[in-house]
Amino acid sequence: MKTNPWWRGAVIYQVYPRSLMDSNADGIGDIPGIISKLDYIASLGVDAIWVSPFFRSPMKDFGYDISDYRDIDPIFGNLDDFDRLIEQAHAKGIKIIIDQVLSHTSDQHAWFEESRQCRNNPKADWYVWADPKDDGTPPNNWLSIFGGCAWEWEPRREQYYLHNFLKSQPDLNFHNAEVRAEILDEVEFWLKRGVDGLRLDAITFCFHDQKLRDNPAKPKEERKGRGFTEDNPYAFQYHWYNNDRPENLQFLESLRKVMDRYPGSVTLGEISSEDSLATMAEYTRGNNRLHTTYSFELLVENFSTRYIRETVETLEASLAEGWPCWSIGNHDVRRVMSRWGGEAKPDALAKLFNAMMLSLRGSVCSYQGEELGLTEAELQKHELQDPYGITFWPRFKGRDGCRTPMPWQENAHNAGFSEADSTWLPIPREHRPRAVDRQDDNPDSILNAYRTFVLWRRDQPALRLGDIEFQDAPEGQMVFTRRHPDQKLLVAMNFTDQAATLALDSLPTGPAQEGHGFTGARIEGQQLILPAYSAGYFSLEL
The missing domain is CATH 2.60.40.1180 (Golgi alpha-mannosidase II)
Known part of the structure; x- marks a missing residue:
């Protein structure tokens, strides 16, 4: 086992920094808060922490809209705090993986602010710009995941720009060699600081079809959510031309060359495509692309042992030398105990779901709170923060229900998460009985079953x-x-x-x-x- 890279078979604990621990009483979790909980995370027996975005951002999509790739947003701390996190995590034998959002930036990034001014500035071609059709409408039928058209008009250029997500998240033009080189420099900035890996958000979205061809319609019977509601028009198309383009493979090979200069570092790609299992195999093939990938294939709404088997076997049949990573929950989907647990939601089932995830072939991403058996929080519309949920309410309530703060102490103010008067999202009353202090000393708790299994699995x-x-x-x-x-x-x-x-x-x-x-x-x-x-x-x- 010692001859294998550390990430093969690793258990990676996903931290959503806004919701782990608040150190400065502003109601929002931060990097010093993560540091204060390293002993707890180490007690779980995990190999690494994946920290969701903490970069400078206007927070329209809570950090997935980056305005400066090389700085920490003040609500989370500063670069010195991050360096301390790496140092103290490493001292406890825990690796640090950070989120990298490479396909798009915030519209408040300096690159885009320059690019949108005119058609002949140094950054003019750094984003995906296109002329309107003769009637003034967008250049094609591409749709945004967050609802509506994927094109936004910019009057200063008299052109549209592409946004696969929010209109405040313009897509970078990866067909531009300067953009590719700059993005690799941004990545290396963090590798030089000592991070052990990169979780690559929306990595299939880097390139677009230069001919801007329309996406074809998808028959109703083939529309599958994978994180999207059935009534989201995004599911009405085959996303052949705005996603998973062949040029992406060459970029991944360039990225791998950078990673190889930092022995032991790992890339974990988030895969979302028309055939995510096939893309997972393709993106890890040849030992010169991504090290490992995960997709939304096990983040489905309904649990079926037959489906789990078919999904794993389908991937195994095409994976060749590649290595998978599995997750059954994350910050984008309803919590697993609410999706799969049924009405009763017994603790024994929460233990079993975790054991299943930890027993499949591959590495594992385990989302904070799964070790406690947390359920989805039911929030009112006025409590929502997620633009996705606000847009699609009430048919889809967004992702806030899985992002609520961690309950540390059952009877403490804000369940021990924060000393603030209120927190960025409310802490559900039903989470308090599952707080860490309530489970810590109970040998039959979900938390201790998780610890026992992870340590035995090692x-x-x-x-x-x-x-x-x-x-x-x-x-x-x-x-x-x-x-x-x-x-x-x-x-x-x-x-x-x-x-x-x-x-x-x-x-x-x-x-x-x-x-x-x-x-x-x-x-x-x-x-x-x-x-x-x-x-x-x-x-x-x-």
Whole structure:
């Protein structure tokens, strides 16, 4: 296991900095707040922290609209704070991965402020500009993910600019060699400061079709959300021309050359395309593009063991030498216990979802609060901050419900998150009983089950690095083997509230392994018995 790069099989803990811990009583989490919780994060046994954007920004999209790639927004701290975060995290054996938003900037970035002035300034071609059609309408039918047309009129240039997201997030023109070179310099600024990796936001959106061809219509039966509501017109098109263009691969190879100058650094790409699994395989092929990728394929609304198996097997069939990263929750989708947990939402199911995520082949991104079993917060319209939710209310309530502050102390002011009178998003009353202090000393808590499993997983080469092969099982149960030269495990899971009895292709030679936090799974004769909401890990002969 020591010969493999650290990120293979790693558990990466995603921190949404606005909501982890507030150190200065302004109601917003910050970098010193992250530093103050490093002991807690270390106690989870994770390998790295992915810190969502903290760069200078007008915060129209809460940091994903960057106005200065090389500075920290004052609400989060300053560069000295960030350097301390790296130093203290490294001292505890924790790597730091930062979000990099390369496809677009804020409209308040100095580059765009210059570019929009006229058609002949030094930055004139740094963004995607296009003339209107003869009737004055936008150059094509491309749509914004956040609703409506993806083009915005700029009267000073008498042209439209492209924005795949908010109109305050203009897209950079990656067909311009100066832009590509500058973006690589921005990336290297952080590598020189000691970051261990980059999570690449919206990385499939860097290039656009230079012919500006219309996207074709998508039949209704093929419209899948993957983070978008069914009534969002964005789902009405095949996004062939504004996303996942072939030129992107050459840029990724240039980016990889920069990363290779910093041994041990990693790229984690967020993949969103018409066939995200195929794109994940393509973007990690050849050992000269991205190190690993993840997509929204397991962030679906409804849970199905059959779907999980089909998704993993489809990716495995095309992945070749690539390496996947899986997540079942993040800052863009409803919390997993509300999506998949049903009405009852038992603690045992939260433990099982985490164990499943940590047992698939690949690395893992685990979103803050999943170790507590947090549910989606139900907010009123006047409490919303997310422009996505405000636009699509009430059919879609946006992403604020998964971004509420962490509950640290059940009975403390603002649940121990902040000393401010109020917080940037309210702390749900139903989260308080799941606060860290409530779970910390309870050996049966979701939090301690998470810790136990992650620490046990560290010493299981089959789970961290092994191949995966599924066996047939009824809906509600999942059975697969993980095979490594030093270990072979049979993994069996029951996600239902009834005990299950399974006949397997080959039975284990001994009892279930101890130490991973699940008990009760056993062999009886030629059958495997799985209690409700249980998992069993059995050794197999190599």
